[in-house]
Amino acid sequence: MKKMALAVYLMLISLVAVAHHSTVVNFTDEIISVEGVIEKVRYQNPHASVLIKTMDVHGNETYWLIETGARTTLERRGVTLERLQVGSRIQATGQKGRRQYTMYLQEITFEDGTKFRAEPEPN
Numbered sequence: 001m002k003k004m005a006l007a008v009y010l011m012l013i014s015l016v017a018v019a020h021h022s023t024v025v026n027f028t029d030e031i032i033s034v035e036g037v038i039e040k041v042r043y044q045n046p047h048a049s050v051l052i053k054t055m056d057v058h059g060n061e062t063y064w065l066i067e068t069g070a071r072t073t074l075e076r077r078g079v080t081l082e083r084l085q086v087g088s089r090i091q092a093t094g095q096k097g098r099r100q101y102t103m104y105l106q107e108i109t110f111e112d113g114t115k116f117r118a119e120p121e122p123n
Contacts, residue, residue: 027095027104035091043081045070066092068105
């Protein structure tokens, strides 16, 4: 019975480990910035994301998916769903994604000039 319980436990642990991904898998070390208007917000755990609409050099609309940490982390640091208002203009800076038009957030600059850093600055 103990062997069966251990086998089930190990199987479940492996499923949980596969479910979460590292930023290294999906994002590069290259830091980029994009400016645009918030189109959609997915404010949830384990990762929140913001879709912003930008204009490329030819005047064509381009959509960027900006991924960030958990909703609870954002809330603790003062970024509520109301702060990520659809229609507001932001500048996002972060790690460029391996897929086109994706980024892992490091910092958002809001229209009023306030900034949010996803990770606290080192002391």
